[in-house]
Amino acid sequence: MSKIKLAEIAHARSGDKGDISNVGLIAFDQKGYDVIKDKVTADRVKEHFGDLVKGKVIRYELPNILAFNFVMYGALGGGGAHSLHIDALGKTMAGALLRMEVDPGD
DSSP: OOOEEGGGTEEEEEEEETTEEEEEEEESSHHHHHHHHHHOOHHHHHHHHGGGOOSOEEEEEEGGGTEEEEEEETOSTTOTTTOOSTTTTOTTHHHHHHTOEEOOOO
16 A cells, blocks of 8 residues: 555644643544554654654553654754744644654555
């Protein structure tokens, strides 16, 4: 099967606190949740963001609402008061994650 963008199987919201960004990734249905659970690991998210995320990424599962929360440390160049990043507050990190491509097949 060909690759798909996460935006085809989920929606997302993001926020921030200092230099930590978090992205909630919510699947549209159980099938999408299963793909995300299998393919969108903390390591894969860190790889997707590359040099933007300097610290660790932790993935939390919320199966009762078909969602995951990714907490990314060192992701905002020091945070709003210290960063030269265009989006020092992490509000667009959800959109960036939805652009990640995954192969939904086995």
